[in-house]
Amino acid sequence: MRSWTPPILQPYRPDVQQGNVVTKEMVDQLAAGMTRDQVRFLLGTPALVSVFHQDRWDYVYLLKRGKGSEVQSRRLTVYFKDSRVERFDSDPMPPETLADNLILGRNPKSLPKAPPSDAEALRTRDVDPRNESR
Numbered sequence: 860m861r862s863w864t865p866p867i868l869q870p871y872r873p874d875v876q877q878g879n880v881v882t883k884e885m886v887d888q889l890a891a892g893m894t895r896d897q898v899r900f901l902l903g904t905p906a907l908v909s910v911f912h913q914d915r916w917d918y919v920y921l922l923k924r925g926k927g928s929e930v931q932s933r934r935l936t937v938y939f940k941d942s943r944v945e946r947f948d949s950d951p952m953p954p955e956t957l958a959d960n961l962i963l964g965r966n967p968k969s970l971p972k973a974p975p976s977d978a979e980a981l982r983t984r985d986v987d988p989r990n991e992s993r
Contacts, residue, residue, distance in 0.1 A: 872925030878906045879918040881935050882955040886947075889937070893944045898937055905937075914939040922961065931961070 881902060888901055898916070899905075907917035918935040935949045953961065 874925050875923040876921070878920040879903050879935075880920060880958055881918050881933065881949075881952055882958045883952045884955050886935065886949050886952050889944065889947055891944050891946065895939065895942055898944060902935070902937075914945075 879902065885902055889898065893901075902918055905916035906919045909915060909917075916937045916939070918937070920931075920933045922931040923929070933950045933952060935947065935952070937947045938945045952958075
């Protein structure tokens, strides 16, 4: 039915994001020996904590696009021993800039420009900075 319906008459289907956004930079900072509090500060509260596996935290992320059938899922599992990170297993995680673009959609807006430094601001003015104090 959906294939022959004009696009204007089709219902809006938003992108669905669930879980924790974990980037490559975050995983790179994760190290054996970190405490639970340090891991929680770095990665956030885990999406899954099992009563049966209290020494294991699962960070799961799912992105389902509203248009089409694209589904992305990633998982990071952190294993603890004596309340410290023993090891962790991770799917390949996107770098932060790519993760932002994935969340924003296929055609994200261009990033805003950083404010000019003081030197650049002086160079772009029509006023001579030596005469500005008068």
